[in-house]
């Protein structure tokens with residue numbers, strides 16, 4: 001009698017990896033097939049230039065989608081882009097897309113937006129696929145049960161030329177978020193808490209799968225927020241197994257499969273989950289049921305605390321390099337150990353980005369600011385939708401009227417002040433409550449000071465002119 | 474790509490943890506459509522005033538380190554944005570090797586595509602190398618890739634690990650795309666198989 005050999009239990013990551021393996025060398029160096037490739041204007045010019053110099057073609061133009069997002073002004077764009085270098089970069093992408101036969105959403109196309117908002121919106125992002133982009137927040141797409149990660153420009157060129165990527169397999173890490181989130185805590189608080197727990201290098205060399213009741217309960221928008229900031233925890237990618245919510249989000253999107261192909265895809269997607277006994281190299285558990293609203297105080301996304309907490313004292317850190325770095329962060333931020341963020345005045349509130357620039361985020365903000373006014377001490381408060389379609393949806397629901405009446409600026413879609421490559425930037429010393437993902441020195445403008453929070457916390461902060469504990473308001 | 478074999482050069486100490494790619498090369502320099510010319514803007518915010526005047530205290534502005542070829546840095550070097558402008562800026566300045574206790578994944582990958590060798594060492598070894606680097610132009614490090622060894626000014630040696638494939642590519646200055654295209658038949662076969670099993674893609 002032949003023995004039935006049980007297949008080794010596999011994680012979601014293992015399964016997607018196995019299904020995309022083109023070649024594996026003895027030392028584990030692997031060639032991984034790439035199903036989907038997103039391109040934006042900042043990290044692609046040198047890749048296309050490389051192709052031209054070596055006389056290479058794009059192997060599968062239809063598997064790449066190009067969109068401008070980083071450089072575009074968020075004011076009226078009908079008259080073009082004033083800033084010359086930005087304009088050249090945008091024009092370069094337009095030309096490259098045309099020359100190499102790649103579909104391209106230009107700055108006046110209503111489908112234009114931040115690349116990580118656009119991919120899912122178009123149904124370009126699908127479960128079980130491998131997705132790359134020359135942008136670290138490509139991890140966002142993992143929310144759909146895809147293996148998605150950022151790559152460098154040389155790798156962009158490699159993917160364009162070969163539709164593959166040279167990789168070594170990462171370790172499997174599981175982060176389980178247990179319980180039901182309290183009323184005022186959000187996906188953003190989940191991921192900030194996780195980064196605070198594991199540190200910005202905590203996920204290095206790993207792919208994280210997020211599981212647990214609090215993750216399952218999240219909308220697709222919320223799941224994207226969590227996966228988006230996986231990179232801030234150092235992991236190569238983050239992913240969440242697909243379920244009915246995933247399918248409901250994708251059904252009938254322009255690039256999603258239709259009819260019989262949709263049914264075939266569904267059958268395949270239903271197998272996309274970690275097997276019960278699959279091995280994870282590391283397991284981290286976060287108590288979702290007792291998660292407070294979180295705010296960052298320093299210049300690294302691991303510098304986070306509960307809104308009610310006091311800023312920690314760097315002198316309690318044993319390691320000299322770390323201690324000095326945290327002092328440097330406090331000095332940069334103009335803060336002191338023991339201070340509470342609720343006591344510090346803000347100058348700017350910025351709502352948007354691939355972390356929190358989707359429709360659900362805007363609806364949550366609208367609920368809080370409806371019928372109220374932003375505080376007088378703010379220089380301004382700005383809302384930048386993640387894409388033209390998000391903007392259109394928000395306007396059809398009348399959200400923009402709520403924002404404008406409350407004193408917010410309502411802008412055209414793009415990356416905007418998440419990194420300030422366009423004119424939206426903090427001035428030196430300005431302190432900003434931001435729904436983006438990085439509080440690095442200078443990220444939002446030279447010597448600007450960024451505090452990362454959820455859209456709800458940012459909205460409440462805009463009304464008060466300082467951070468508040470939204471559980472009390 | 475430039476080959477990397479044995480390098481003997483001045484090592485600059487940068488004892489800060491979590492140096493992100495925004496610090497290595499801030500956004501205003503990402504508008505270029507070329508790979509070269511970024512060296513003068515490397516570490517811009519730490520290196521210059523907003524008006525572009527050199528800050529004399531920053532390590533790469535000190536006479537001893539202006540020609541540094543090695544950087545010794547704190548944990549988690551290169552975290553954050555995937556911008557390959559970071560290794561391009563390092564290379565354009567003249568840095569061919571970065572030593573730390575850990576690197577962010579994407580940055581680490583990007584280095585190899587540009588002939589830069591990132592070396593992971595233990596916290597104890599980093600401390601030692603940081604002390605060596607503090608001695609400025611009197612203290613050069615030898616980075617011997619074939620022997621996988623760092624040799625300090627006092628004869629101290631630190632062994633390091635490196636993936637054999639990456640080592641091979643660096644030693645020979647090989648272009649990844651060329652290597653992958655040699656496997657075109659495997660890619661074709663994969664695509665044929667996939668068209669059947671993943672018709673919905």
Ligand code: SF4
Pocket residue numbers: 069070114115116135137353354355414415418419436437
């Ligand atoms: S919104 Fe910010 S993080 Fe997202 S892609 Fe744009 S610049 Fe990057």
